[in-house]
Amino acid sequence: MAARQKHETPLHRFYLSLLDAYGPQGWWPLLGHDGVNPTKTGSITGYHPGEYAFPRNAAERFEICAGAVLTQNTAWPNVEKALRNLAASKALNPERILELPEPDLATLIRPSGYHNTKARKLKELASFSLRSKGQAPSREALLDVWGIGPETADSIRLYAYGQLEMVVDAYTRKIFERLAWVPAPASYEALKQHCVLNLPAEVTVYQEFHALIVEHAKRLKASRIEDWSIPAAR
């Protein structure tokens, strides 16, 4: 078997320093109940830092899957608006999504951008969701769904189903290439492999890692720091 993270690696040290500096991120965010969930900033509620017993039911699980699709190339606050619109119309579930005419669905999720495309994607997700009824879907099965690519598939497996599946994204690529941890241009799979080989194989680590990368990238942009290997202040 492959020796994974036998010794502490630069990536592992990086992860530990991010966790120490930023704290647990409480991903995947869910819609707050009456807007009173513990929160990070602004109106963004639904994070549950340090709590890992999520999702707690089928509704939360589907909410995560829907959010994973809606957040494609889109800032989270916009996704949250779309999710709220769906919830307000009692349509944040596969049954209603399949019943709704696609144009109506598109109108509800309009704030998340690409609303026509994503309306179709949500319908594909909904029928898949009913088809695979609660059991954790394989990565291949997810990739067969129109509108679900590598990152969305991995996000669904890691955050909605608690599977040991690493998620990487554009931020990960930027940071890893900048620190020369991977040769550029790095493929999605290459980035993923670098993480898997250098981090402890634990679901909570994977969940925090991806969330911390996103947080780190946002702070880098805000503070314009030059050393990307260390945590940044907001």
Place this chain on the structure above:
DNA sequence: AACCAGGACGTGA
């Protein structure tokens, strides 16, 4: 007022 967000798909080299 550009620029870019927690990507994925379709197409043509």
Place this chain on the structure above:
DNA sequence: TCACGTCATGGT
């Protein structure tokens, strides 16, 4: 495989 255009609203 890989590069490139397309999809679209909203925040900074």
